[in-house]
Amino acid sequence: MTIFLTLIFAAVLGVLTGSIVNATVLRTKAGLPLMSRAKCLSCVEPIHWFDLIPVLSYFLLKGRCRRCSAAIEWQYPVVEIAMGLLFALFALRIILGLGIPSYITGSEQGILFIRDALLSVFLVIIFLYDFRFSVIPDKFSIPAIILVVLFNCLLGASTFSMLLGGLALGGFFSLQFLVSRGQWVGGGDIRMGLLMGFLLGLPLGLVSLFLAYVLGAFGGLVLLVSGHRSPQSHVPFGTFLAGATIITLIFGPLILNSYLALLY
Numbered sequence: 001m002t003i004f005l006t007l008i009f010a011a012v013l014g015v016l017t018g019s020i021v022n023a024t025v026l027r028t029k030a031g032l033p034l035m036s037r038a039k040c041l042s043c044v045e046p047i048h049w050f051d052l053i054p055v056l057s058y059f060l061l062k063g064r065c066r067r068c069s070a071a072i073e074w075q076y077p078v079v080e081i082a083m084g085l086l087f088a089l090f091a092l093r094i095i096l097g098l099g100i101p102s103y104i105t106g107s108e109q110g111i112l113f114i115r116d117a118l119l120s121v122f123l124v125i126i127f128l129y130d131f132r133f134s135v136i137p138d139k140f141s142i143p144a145i146i147l148v149v150l151f152n153c154l155l156g157a158s159t160f161s162m163l164l165g166g167l168a169l170g171g172f173f174s175l176q177f178l179v180s181r182g183q184w185v186g187g188g189d190i191r192m193g194l195l196m197g198f199l200l201g202l203p204l205g206l207v208s209l210f211l212a213y214v215l216g217a218f219g220g221l222v223l224l225v226s227g228h229r230s231p232q233s234h235v236p237f238g239t240f241l242a243g244a245t246i247i248t249l250i251f252g253p254l255i256l257n258s259y260l261a262l263l264y
């Protein structure tokens with residue numbers, strides 16, 4: 001029963017956080033202050049509190065503004081539900097003790113949850129922002145790097161592994177940046193590499209990088225075939241990097257172990 005309640009609590013927290021993530025992405029793009037009152041993007045009328053309940057309001061309103069009937073972006077419920085599931089997974093992982101980094105002691109599990117929850121906020125923002133607006137804003141990637149370093153030091157992660165991860169992944173993108181004179185990757189990708197490397201260390205950082213390329217290849221194909229992108233258009237690689245990082249954060253040790261089991 002306690003486990004069930006813990007998962008429900010984590011999921012509700014995730015759904016509410018998803019609401020904040022949606023608002024942050026769309027308000028940052030529109031240049032609006034983050035803490036302003038919610039308004040319809042079409043009729044600019046303030047939205048009542050009872051129409052702002054995450055997930056529920058979208059379905060009760062059938063995806064339309066109560067006043068002007070303009071369509072509400074489906075990004076809202078999708079991100080809210082996804083973050084609810086994500087937070088529940090972070091909690092479940094701790095409850096089951098699956099794939100917990102070896103440097104985490106029993107009393108640090110709460111801090112691990114906070115780190116992963118907080119980091120996933122930045123990663124989902126980057127995921128959405130690059131997908132929709134083709135840029136990884138520094139105002140999200142740099143604070144995330146600082147948070148990762150602070151949390152990992154607090155949790156006693158190996159400094160060596162962290163530095164090696166940052167060097168390997170940050171270096172990987174820096175090299176491509178230098179060779180192509182900024183044509184293949186941008187500065188945002190270098191900062192994403194640092195974030196992933198510091199967060200996951202080695203070898204998990206490499207797992208996430210590999211996963212990002214696999215997701216990128218599949219995702220790029222799906223976007224192309226479905227007509228969402230043309231062959232010439234920008235591939236939102238930051239989206240795949242952020243997605244791969246979240247997957248590795250949860251399933252990385254399991255992926256790595258099953259891969260190693262195949263080898264031996």
Ligand SMILES: [Zn+2]
Nearest residue numbers: 040043065068
């Ligand atoms: Zn409206």
